């Protein structure tokens with residue numbers, strides 16, 4: 193029976209007694225996020241929830257891509273009133289895709305436990321798990337954020353095509369990602385991939401449509417479409433991106449030599465690339481990217497497609513706790 197006294201369990205079948213007066217919280221935990229930090233953070237949260245007799249349901253992911261289906265289960269089969277993702281940006285993205293898939297509006301909370309945590313940085317969420325939980329419980333601040341529809345899925349933070357998609361692919365396939373993450377050096381893994389791709393990537397011509405504007409671009413390295421400034425675990429690719437303005441911020445890097453791109457790369461960590469002559473920005477609600485060759489496209493760091501691709505802003509689509 194749910195309500196005041198409820199039994200909480202994870203998908204390994206364990207149960208724990210809890211009680212609480214607020215609505216039922218539904219947690220989706222990625223135990224391997226942040227190289228095991230996900231599980232440690234959850235243990236700490238679980239203790240706090242039990243101590244305060246708060247009703248909850250929890251589902252642990254056992255494999256990549258599972259979070260989405262677990263959210264659908266929580267929303268369709270349980271009486272959860274808030275969905276909370278414990279993990280990194282991959283988990284945030286999968287969980288919000290799950291809320292969309294379930295077709296039931298539900299406010300979203302996030303307790304950061306990943307390696308990059310761009311979503312948490314972009315929305316200035318508390319990094320301490322218990323403080324972040326407290327903010328969600330108190331419901332004292334929330335906002336509606338835009339989401340991006342890209343093909344049949346949702347992107348929460350950003351979509352990237354070209355150099356960027358290639359870097360996402362190389363990083364996700366790389367053996368060094370795992371052991372560098374273990375040393376809490378996820379950014380180094382990303383940087384190694386950037387250097388590797390930098391020496392092999394061939395820029396090409398792109399036709400970019402931003403709402404009614406059609407822009408022809410030559411020698412394009414990358415196109416990043418962002419909802420928040422934070423990107424790739426520490427970069428500020430679109431420093432002026434605002435997550436609730438109904439618009440996507442587009443950053444294009446083109447007409448630069450390999451050498452000049454390499455020299456300019458560190459600027460992106462402070463958002464100082466904005467005045468570089470090879471960088472342009474656009475803003476719009478519907479972005480279409482067509483290229484002379486197929487460019488790899490990532491959504492929130494996961495490779496999802498190749499060009500041509502259309503990104504449409506769903507304005508203020510999701511309520512998030514701050």
Ligand SMILES: Nc1ncnc2c1ncn2[C@@H]1O[C@H](COP(=O)(O)OP(=O)(O)OP(=O)(O)O)[C@@H](O)[C@H]1O
Pocket residue numbers: 222223224225226227253254255256257258279280281282283284286305306307308309310378425493
């Ligand atoms: N039990 C599991 N075993 C292996 N992979 C998993 C498991 N559960 C989830 N995953 C996958 O782990 C990947 C990484 O998760 P997540 O993004 O949350 O953490 P992170 O990569 O450490 O953090 P960030 O994205 O913020 O850098 C996701 O693609 C997710 O699908």
